[in-house]
Amino acid sequence: MKLLLRCCLSLLGLPIFAHAAELTVDLGHGVITYRTEMLLQRRDVRTISVADDVAFHRTMQYRAVPLAALLKGLDASDHLQFVAGDGFAAEIPAALILNRHGSEAWLAIEDPAKPWPALSKHRDSAGPFYIVWTQPQAAQVNPEQWPYQLAAIHRLSDVAERFPAIVPDRALAADSLVQRGFVVFQRTCFACHTLNGEGDAKLGPDLNLPHNPTEYLRADLLRAFIRDPQSLRRWPQAKMQGFDAQALSDADLDAVLAYLRHMAERKTGH
Known part of the structure; x- marks a missing residue:
């Protein structure tokens, strides 16, 4: 037929x-x-x-x-x-x-x-x-x-409403570096990663549990990794693509790192 x-x-x-x-x-x-x-x-x-x-x-x-x-x-x-x-x-x-x-x-x-x-x-x-x-x-x-x-x-609904465990301290000023980093995190990292066990992405590991990358990588190495993952560890099968300055400005990179450092102190019980 x-x-x-x-x-x-x-x-x-x-x-x-x-x-x-x-x-x-x-x-x-x-x-x-x-x-x-x-x-x-x-x-x-x-x-x-x-x-x-x-x-x-x-x-x-x-x-x-x-x-x-x-x-x-x-x-x-x-x-x-x-x-x-x-x-x-x-x-x-x-x-x-x-x-x-x-x-x-x-x-x-x-x-x-x-x-x-x-x-x-x-x-x-x-x-x-x-x-x-x-x-x-x-x-x-x-x-x-x-x-x-x-x-x-x-x-x-909004990300912050769906996933409260990824929200930074609400007492922080709206124009703080951490709050700016939270916004950057949502449009970049959150597409592949979860944080504190929350999020819908399934492509990469959680960025706070059991350890936040700011806890085990020197700041310069973490910055280099985000710009070019292969610069830290060469792995042909790696899926993470780097963020150049056009995709992620130095100011936005500073902000997302500030957010990650902040969230390292706000781990959940997941």
Whole structure:
């Protein structure tokens, strides 16, 4: 029966999608499932060019749909989580997706008949779905806000509300270095790591239990590791990518280290 269907589609000149993938979107008013073939046949699908792509480190072309078009009813105050198949969980405020600065988020769709190249010889494909940005500098989009191997998008409450054990001392001033570091931590480290046993990411180890990296690494070595993990320990299979000065400024690096040192004194009983 399947063979007959494929033959009929071929005769009619219609595309055949093998191993089509699914993306689920839950904004709190019912789960919507998007399949590869459905997305590639939408009227708003476009071929876009992405310069200096975060995953491939070169200019890439994709068949893509404007992300906002798939998130109907999204409000600027909403908070979204993008969950990847490898355990990466990016936290992205809706305000960034709805920004008016010129940066535009797109859902890039991998056509099974024309698969994307491998990320590297040690890493898997970025498909089936990948959030990419055009003009990302305009809204200061962070590299961690380009989730690939995407499987689901959820609207959730704020990170601090969901995970109170990662929140620094609330008595600290809002403009303190530690509070700034907490903000930086959420958009960078928290996409791969948990802290005090809390968080949804499954890609990297907990950053406070049993020991915080500020407790066992000299400050200069920890800074070097964050900039280039291979500078501390060469491991070809390592998944952590370094944060250069464009992705993480020296001031933001100082802030996130201040946050980690602060949280080393706030371990939970997990």
